[in-house]
Amino acid sequence: MPEKSASNLVAEPKSPSKIRSPKRPAGTLYRGNEGMWSWVLHRITGVAIYFFLLVHILDTALVRVSPEAYNQVIETYKTPVMGLGEIALVAAIAFHAFNGLRIILIDFWAFGAKHQRAMFWVVIGLWLILLAGFIPRQLMHVFGG
Amino acid sequence: MSLIEAPRTPTRGRRTGGINWEKWGWIYMRASGVVLIVLIFGHLFVNLVAGEGVKAIDFAFVGGKLSDPFWAVWDGLMLWLALIHGGNGMRTLVNDYATNPKVRNILLIGIAASTAILILLGTLVITTFDPCPAGADPALLSSICEGR
Numbered sequence: 212m213p214e215k216s217a218s219n220l221v222a223e224p225k226s227p228s229k230i231r232s233p234k235r236p237a238g239t240l241y242r243g244n245e246g247m248w249s250w251v252l253h254r255i256t257g258v259a260i261y262f263f264l265l266v267h268i269l270d271t272a273l274v275r276v277s278p279e280a281y282n283q284v285i286e287t288y289k290t291p292v293m294g295l296g297e298i299a300l301v302a303a304i305a306f307h308a309f310n311g312l313r314i315i316l317i318d319f320w321a322f323g324a325k326h327q328r329a330m331f332w333v334v335i336g337l338w339l340i341l342l343a344g345f346i347p348r349q350l351m352h353v354f355g356g
Numbered sequence: 357m358s359l360i361e362a363p364r365t366p367t368r369g370r371r372t373g374g375i376n377w378e379k380w381g382w383i384y385m386r387a388s389g390v391v392l393i394v395l396i397f398g399h400l401f402v403n404l405v406a407g408e409g410v411k412a413i414d415f416a417f418v419g420g421k422l423s424d425p426f427w428a429v430w431d432g433l434m435l436w437l438a439l440i441h442g443g444n445g446m447r448t449l450v451n452d453y454a455t456n457p458k459v460r461n462i463l464l465i466g467i468a469a470s471t472a473i474l475i476l477l478g479t480l481v482i483t484t485f486d487p488c489p490a491g492a493d494p495a496l497l498s499s500i501c502e503g504r
Binding site for chain 1: 386389390392393396397400404405408409410411413414415416418419422435438439442443445446449470474477478480481484485489492493496497
């Protein structure tokens with residue numbers, strides 16, 4: 212295509228597998244852009260899930276106290292506010308899970324480190340699909356008759 | 357001998373020999389993470405998505421589940437893997453952000469203690485749980501308790 216090569220002053224490398232050096236300081240795998248933000252989100256969702264886990268073990272331990280004690284506490288999980296909280300919990304878990312798989316692929320597979328940016332958007336895509344399935348279902352359970 | 361310490365000089369000396377715990381911790385996070393994805397997504401599906409979702413959860417629901425060895429093992433594995441995974445993750449954050457050695461040690465001891473106590477508590481609950489406690493209101497119990 213002559214038009215394209217004329218307008219494109221920087222020659223495209225012949226081999227697509229060759230890594231081009233950036234024109235200006237660019238992010239690395241862990242600094243800036245998708246690499247850094249996935250790391251930030253992984254930490255935030257991890258801490259949130261951890262504190263929920265602590266509470267969840269304690270509330271489930273109430274089955275050892277009495278049926279009444281357990282039912283009374285678990286009833287609060289069925290309120291509208293907690294119903295929305297469960298959506299936030301599932302959103303955090305799903306991101307942490309999918310991004311965790313992305314981290315494993317980066318660590319153990321050369322393809323993973325090279326395509327970490329694309330894989331971040333795959334993570335976001337899978338996350339949106341999972342939430343698109345879960346949120347309506349959860350709203351039906353919590354707010355439906 | 358220079359007066360200024362080289363940047364990034366480790367506070368502790370370089371490890372010589374012995375078990376590389378950091379390496380095994382790193383491997384544990386990935387191995388347990390893969391298993392936890394299966395366990396937690398399964399747990400969320402059965403408890404939040406299937407049937408009536410969160411509204412179906414009560415003592416009878418948990419009693420019916422935990423009296424089945426399959427779910428007892430499932431929940432026990434989830435307890436151990438998730439708490440150690442979460443505790444080790446929190447340890448990483450404390451090591452990254454707690455710059456005061458005293459504060460860091462207190463936080464690390466707190467994480468280790470809460471992890472140990474909750475694993476012990478959770479394991480005792482799963483192993484000693486009675487889905488049909490004597491003298492309980494039969495209306496609150498699982499259908500497996502009928503005729504006992």
